Structure formats: C-alpha cells, structure tokens
Amino acid sequence: MIDQQLIDSAKYIRKNFVNLSDKLTIYRDDVKNLADFLFRKVEDIKKYNEETIKTMKSKEELVVVTQHLLKEIQSIEEEEKKLQRKVEKINKELEKLKEEEEVLYKTIKERYPDLTDKEIIKEIHQHL
Numbered sequence: 001m002i003d004q005q006l007i008d009s010a011k012y013i014r015k016n017f018v019n020l021s022d023k024l025t026i027y028r029d030d031v032k033n034l035a036d037f038l039f040r041k042v043e044d045i046k047k048y049n050e051e052t053i054k055t056m057k058s059k060e061e062l063v064v065v066t067q068h069l070l071k072e073i074q075s076i077e078e079e080e081k082k083l084q085r086k087v088e089k090i091n092k093e094l095e096k097l098k099e100e101e102e103v104l105y106k107t108i109k110e111r112y113p114d115l116t117d118k119e120i121i122k123e124i125h126q127h128l
Contacts, residue, residue, distance in 0.1 A: 001112075001115075001123050002108060002111075002112065002115075002120070002123050002124065003111065006104065006107065006108055006111070007123075007124065007127045009100075009104050010104060010124045010127070010128065011127065011128060013097055013100055013101050013104065014128050016093070016097055017094075017097055020090055020093055020094055020097070023090055024090055027083070027086055027087060027090070030083055030086065031083065034079055034080065034083055037076075037079055038076060038079075041072055041075070041076055044072065045069065045072055048065075048068060048069075049065070049069075052065050053065075105120075108120055
C-alpha cells in the first residue's frame, strides 16, 4: 500500500530512535554515577572542613582551604558539564528525528490522502 521508500524511511527513523533511547538508558547510569560522585565530594568537603577549621591558625591556611574547595567545586562542574554535553547531543538528535518524522508523515499524507492516521500507523507498524 505505502511506497517501500517511505516504509524504509520510517524504519530508519525508528532504528535511530531506539538507538538514542538506548543511549539515554546508558546516560541514566551516568547520572546515577554523577550523583554518587557529588555525594562523595560533599562528604570529602565536610570532612576536610571539619579537620582543617579546627587547626587553622593563619590567613595563609585559609587561602589553602579556599583553594582546595575551589578545586573540588571545579571537579564537580567538569563532571556535570560532561554529562550535560552528552544529553544535549542526544536532544539535538531527537529533535532532528522528530523533524524527519513530521516530513515523512506530511509526505505520506500528500501521497495517500485517503488513508486515515490509523491506517497509516497500521501499515507502517506492519513493517517495523
């Protein structure tokens, strides 16, 4: 019923969507790892502060503590940015797939104006 080229386009979109979905599942694990990393860093900072504040005697020591805390914060920001870049890339790819899906739908509707949405979906699903 629907042209094979259009069916192949639908297959391509579906395949890429499943691939991106799998990547998001992996990134979910990355988010969990980031959360674990953050909790460890918070505990490290608390422990460092408790130990250092008790023994701090000069402004120079305060500078050292501040520098240490800044390094910890920078490492947290770096990990967050890494994950953010991964997710942004996936979001862009999902947007592109959405646009391709919309173009495909419009093309199918133009070529087969008598088909209902349910019929189109049924026909394409048979091939997926």
